[in-house]
Amino acid sequence: MATVKRTRTRDNTWQLLQALASRDVKGQYKRTFLGRTWSLINPLAQIAIYWVVFGLLFRATPAPGINSGMEIYGLWLAVGIIVWSYLSGTINDCMTSYISFSGLLKKVYLPRWTLPMSRVLSRTYTFLTELLVLAVICGLFGGWEVILRLIMLVPLVLLTALFAFGLGLLLAVSTVYFRDIEHFWGILTRVWFYGSGVMFPLGIVQSAQEELVERGWTFFGTEIPLVTLFKLNPAFEILTAFRRVLYDFAWPELSSILIIAGWGVVLTALAVLVYNRHQARIVEEL
Amino acid sequence: MPSAIRVEDVTKTFRIYHDRNQSLKGTILQGRRAAYEDFQAVDDVSFEVEKGTTFGLMGRNGSGKSTLLKCVAGILEPNRGSIVTDGRLAAMLEVGSGFHPELSGRENIYLNAAIIGMSKREVDAKFDEIVEFSGVERFIDNAVKNYSSGMYVRLGFSVAIHTRPDILVVDEIFSVGDADFQAKSRQKFHDLKESGTTIMLVSHSVGLMKTFCDQVAWLDHGKLMSVGEAEDIIPEFQASFASAKQPHTASPRAVGLGGVTLESVEVLNSLDESVDIVSPEEPVRIRLRFTAHERLERPVFTLSMANERKQTVFRVNGADRGWIPDAVAAGEHVIDVVAERLPLTEGMYWFNADIRAEGAQEPQANVTRLGALRVDRNEFWTDRSLVQVPWTFEMQQ
Numbered sequence: 001m002a003t004v005k006r007t008r009t010r011d012n013t014w015q016l017l018q019a020l021a022s023r024d025v026k027g028q029y030k031r032t033f034l035g036r037t038w039s040l041i042n043p044l045a046q047i048a049i050y051w052v053v054f055g056l057l058f059r060a061t062p063a064p065g066i067n068s069g070m071e072i073y074g075l076w077l078a079v080g081i082i083v084w085s086y087l088s089g090t091i092n093d094c095m096t097s098y099i100s101f102s103g104l105l106k107k108v109y110l111p112r113w114t115l116p117m118s119r120v121l122s123r124t125y126t127f128l129t130e131l132l133v134l135a136v137i138c139g140l141f142g143g144w145e146v147i148l149r150l151i152m153l154v155p156l157v158l159l160t161a162l163f164a165f166g167l168g169l170l171l172a173v174s175t176v177y178f179r180d181i182e183h184f185w186g187i188l189t190r191v192w193f194y195g196s197g198v199m200f201p202l203g204i205v206q207s208a209q210e211e212l213v214e215r216g217w218t219f220f221g222t223e224i225p226l227v228t229l230f231k232l233n234p235a236f237e238i239l240t241a242f243r244r245v246l247y248d249f250a251w252p253e254l255s256s257i258l259i260i261a262g263w264g265v266v267l268t269a270l271a272v273l274v275y276n277r278h279q280a281r282i283v284e285e286l
Numbered sequence: 287m288p289s290a291i292r293v294e295d296v297t298k299t300f301r302i303y304h305d306r307n308q309s310l311k312g313t314i315l316q317g318r319r320a321a322y323e324d325f326q327a328v329d330d331v332s333f334e335v336e337k338g339t340t341f342g343l344m345g346r347n348g349s350g351k352s353t354l355l356k357c358v359a360g361i362l363e364p365n366r367g368s369i370v371t372d373g374r375l376a377a378m379l380e381v382g383s384g385f386h387p388e389l390s391g392r393e394n395i396y397l398n399a400a401i402i403g404m405s406k407r408e409v410d411a412k413f414d415e416i417v418e419f420s421g422v423e424r425f426i427d428n429a430v431k432n433y434s435s436g437m438y439v440r441l442g443f444s445v446a447i448h449t450r451p452d453i454l455v456v457d458e459i460f461s462v463g464d465a466d467f468q469a470k471s472r473q474k475f476h477d478l479k480e481s482g483t484t485i486m487l488v489s490h491s492v493g494l495m496k497t498f499c500d501q502v503a504w505l506d507h508g509k510l511m512s513v514g515e516a517e518d519i520i521p522e523f524q525a526s527f528a529s530a531k532q533p534h535t536a537s538p539r540a541v542g543l544g545g546v547t548l549e550s551v552e553v554l555n556s557l558d559e560s561v562d563i564v565s566p567e568e569p570v571r572i573r574l575r576f577t578a579h580e581r582l583e584r585p586v587f588t589l590s591m592a593n594e595r596k597q598t599v600f601r602v603n604g605a606d607r608g609w610i611p612d613a614v615a616a617g618e619h620v621i622d623v624v625a626e627r628l629p630l631t632e633g634m635y636w637f638n639a640d641i642r643a644e645g646a647q648e649p650q651a652n653v654t655r656l657g658a659l660r661v662d663r664n665e666f667w668t669d670r671s672l673v674q675v676p677w678t679f680e681m682q683q
Contacts, residue, residue, distance in 0.1 A: 002296075003368040004360065006375070012403050019400035023386050023393075030388035030429070107379045108401050109360035280363035284300065 013111060020118035025125060039126050040133065043085055047078050054199040062201045066248035068142030075138060076247050080198040082134060083242045086127040087164055087235060088189055093119040094168020095185060098176050102286040112279050116172050120165045124157065131157070131246075138246050149245045152252060156245065159260045160238050166267030173271070173278050176285050196235040205230055234263040288372070290453050290484035291335040291358060296367035298328040298353055298508075327353040328364070329508040335501070337372075340485040342499035342516065344492075344523050347632075347662070350508040351488045352457055355379070358486060359455045373452025373484070376402045378443070387431035391422055391441055394430050398445045412448050419470065420444035435678050440467060447474050454478065456487040458565070465569055468556065491568060493559035496520055524562060538655045542642075545582060545650040549575040549618075551589070551637040551657035563660045566630055566674040572623040574639055576651070582614050584644035589623055591635045591659070598638075599630055599672060610644055629674045630661045 029035045054060045055073040062076040070076075094116035098105065101115050131153060139146040175181045197205070209226040217224060230236050237259045241252035301322040328350040335341040343351040356362040358369055359377035385394045395416055399409045409416075417423055420441040422433070430438060475498070479485060489495060495502060495516065503513040504523045511526075512519055540548070552560045554571040564570055574589060587609075590601040602623055604610050637657040642649040661674075 002364040002366055004357075004363060005368065005370045006360075006372075012400065012405050015405050016400045016403075019397045023389060023397050026393060027386050027388045104401075106361065109375075109377060110401055283361055 013114060016110060017114055017118050017121060020114060021121035021125065024119060024122035028122075040130070043078075043082050043130065046085070047074065047081050050081065050199045051077055058200075060200045060204060062247070063203065065142060066244075066250045067145060068138070068247065068249040070138075070142045070247065072141060075141060076201075076243065077199055078134060078137075079243050079246045080239050082127070082130050083160070083239050084193065084196060084198045084235070086123060086130075087160060087238060088193070090120055090123040090161070090164040091168045091171065092185070092189070093123060094165065095171040095175055095182065097168075098172050098282055098286065099179075099182075105283050105286060112282060113169065113275060116169050117165065120161050120168065123164075124161050127157070134246060138249075142247075142249060145249050146246070149249050149251065152245045153242075155257070156238075156241055156252070156260075159257070159264050162264035162268055163234060163238070163260060166264055166269075166271045169271040169275055170267065173274050173282070176282050177278070192233075192235060195230065195233055196239055197230060198239065202227065202230060234260060288337055289334040290337045290372050291341075291486060292368075292370040293334070293354070293358065294332050294368045294370075296328055296331050296354070296357060296364045296369060297326065298350070298357055298362060298364045299324045299326050300353075301325070326508050328357065328505075330367070331503075331505070331508075331510045332367075333503050333510065333513045335484060335486060337484055338482045339500040340479055340487070340498050342495045342502040343486070343488045343505060344495060344502055344520070345505035348507070349505040351505050353508075354505065355455055355457055355486065355488050371453055374403055375453040375455060376446060376449050376451035377455040378446045379455075379457045385430050385438065385442065388429055390428060391417075391426040391430055391433070395441070395445055398442065399449065402446060402449045403451070404449050408449075416441075416444050416448045419448070419474070421467070443471065447471070447478070450478075450481075451483065453484045453486070456485065458489055465556065491555060491561065491565060492520060492524060492563055493555040493557055493561045496559060497557055538653050540651065540653045542649040542651040545578065545580055546585075546641045547577045547579070548639050548641065548651045548653045548656055549577060551575075551639060553657075553659050554622075562658075563662045564628060566632075566661055567627055567676070570625050570628055572625065572637070574621045574623070575618070576621075576639075576641065577618050578614050578616050580616050582641075582643065582650065584610050584612065585614055585641055585650070586610055586644050587621060588640040588642075590638045591628075591630075592638060593630075593636075593672070594634050597672070599635070600628070605644070627676075628659075628661060629676060631671050631674050632662055633660070635659050635661060 029038050032038060034041065051074050055077065061071070061073060064071045097115040097119050098112070104110075105112070105115075135146055135150060135153075171181060171185060205226050209223060212226075213223045219225065237256045241256045241260065244250045244252040244256075302325045303322045331350075331354060343355060345351045353362065355377075356379065357364050358371065359375065359379065361377070361379070385398060389397065395413065396406065396409055400406075404412075417426055420437070420443070422437045422441055425433065425437065430441070433441070475485075479498070485498070487498065499516040501514060502516045502519045502523075504511040504519055506526075512522065552573050552575075553562075553564060554573055555561050555564065556569050558571070572589065574587070585604075587604040588601065590598050592598045635658065636655045637659065638652075638654045639656050640649050640652040642652075
């Protein structure tokens, strides 16, 4: 077994993470006329598109906000899109971090987990500003009470980041060995997007399930468990929890928090196991 | 003396894939990732580097020296054995590789320094010094993608060298920049050495090894041939080189009227040391010694280099440059041909020299294979070509 031991090194891992993350943030919109505004324009455009398709054409309506009393599909959708973009974007950034930094990895030593982690940091930074804007808008429409629940965003963002980091690191190491995963993940993300209820509420899924039962379509004699499938999806739980805070002005259900935390801890633990086993050979495989 | 780096029984094996297969389909169909063979790049090597000394790794291409250096730097992990390093380590395997093309020079200095392990405060204190050393003051707030390759490399080198690590690991570093910058870099290196930094380096320039290294290790095909004081090991290494590389038709062949005897050709590096091996990127001085037996009017000097296939790859002729002295007196003389670099592909080269009076049919002296030189290119595969033109890639949008 090989051992590599370093003594008396002054680790500046935090500085390194900061530098890498700020490189991501600063480099992202360099030389664009609108600069950082793009990070707001992109989700706004998506919200507008889905609002037209699902809000106007398909008439998706969420339940009224529990404490806010709001019945604004656009805002409900906005929370979903922004949280989903953060989640899928972070996972994707993490996944490609080793491949896109292969030049660096081959020439400089740096703790390898810092690359996906720095991308989580830079994404989270942008996400926080987006959440802030969103909270202000929700407050304008639903009342000042939004402030009372904002504190809940802190653990929610942390747990979501943990989940994204765990899954992202797992994918990052796997992609180095099997490049197919990157493409496969692209397709899976599409399915996942529609399976997370980003632009339609659970009520629609519920009625679809009932309709299937009426038509006599069954799954081994019982009804097709669409709702249960939705609820098993951690992204659905994450979206629901953020909506509870920003749209309903309510505390998220404890079960949501536990499910998100459970997924995050299990995935991160698994990712760390895989990382420890394979990180030494990442450079050779790139 | 305590050791800064301890390498014990280190073995590094690479997989050489026969049918490289990075897809899931292939893995599932074949039930394994790919057929491969193990290649031992470093084979059971042990040595220690004392604190504050400079240690060189020597060997031919494929000897495993760069692999070993990467293991010490932490980029590769050995399969067996242990490496212990004591103190902050900075590696310069390729300068400027941590640069982000869209960010400015200033932003990149902070980024690169953080990768090497410097804190923001340390960079703040050294910032002006770093910029001044690199000589890119005027462009420091421009995106580095607009830098010339020279500026890019100088800035990267400047950051790396100002980090004041306890251990510095360097691979072929002195091929950076122009002669001025190289001189500055060497000075900085001396300063680091003086201030107690442990340096481990790989270089092809034996002259560089002689000047800088206290101890050297000589690797051949991944095995440690010997390790010890530089002055003992380097001649041993050079001797092995000569015996392995000199073809048996090595004796010079001289013709001519005999008014002049061509004594020798030797090659000097930028430190004015005689070398047998040069990198195609370093400046050289080709020194021709001859004895004139009588006064010679208007002599024309010709010096050429031929490769092993007897193709002349490079020729200088005094008449071409109008460099014809009125006369040389009887006695010993030395003439230097100063070349910015010998941009030739890797291989063995012979020097041929000729001295004749202007316009004469018969030379006073003409020697084929007066001297030999090996041009050695580190990790780049440039065989099956004749010249090594300095080049870079540029992606166009």
